[in-house]
Amino acid sequence: xxxxxxxxxxxxxDEFPSLYYSSFDDKGDEVQRIEVxxxxxxxxxxxxxxxxxxxxxxxxxxxDDVLGCDEDNDEFINTEISQSEFDKLWQNPNNPKFKP
Numbered sequence: 001x002x003x004x005x006x007x008x009x010x011x012x013x014d015e016f017p018s019l020y021y022s023s024f025d026d027k028g029d030e031v032q033r034i035e036v037x038x039x040x041x042x043x044x045x046x047x048x049x050x051x052x053x054x055x056x057x058x059x060x061x062x063x064d065d066v067l068g069c070d071e072d073n074d075e076f077i078n079t080e081i082s083q084s085e086f087d088k089l090w091q092n093p094n095n096p097k098f099k100p
Contacts, residue, residue, distance in 0.1 A: 009074070019034075022034075029061075030060075032045065033045040046097050
């Protein structure tokens with residue numbers, strides 16, 4: 001597993017997230033995502049989220065897609081993070097996807 005934090009620099013205060021935290025499996029497919037908005041709203045997605053039903057869902061994103069988005073674009077800043085850093089965010093009591 002690999003874990004990426006993506007900061008998205010934009011002026012749309014609460015329409016789009018300003019931070020994404022993603023976990024990727026060994027094939028490079030995204031399996032979990034946390035979206036953080038400037039208003040402190042947080043959304044969680046995994047394979048159980050459904051497009052059109054949930055506020056967010058997985059978009060068939062790969063780690064190569066994510067890491068490639070900041071190559072020619074100053075809006076996105078990607079940082080690889082540790083599993084423990086990701087888990088601290090995912091294991092939030094307000095996360096309906098987290099099952100202790």
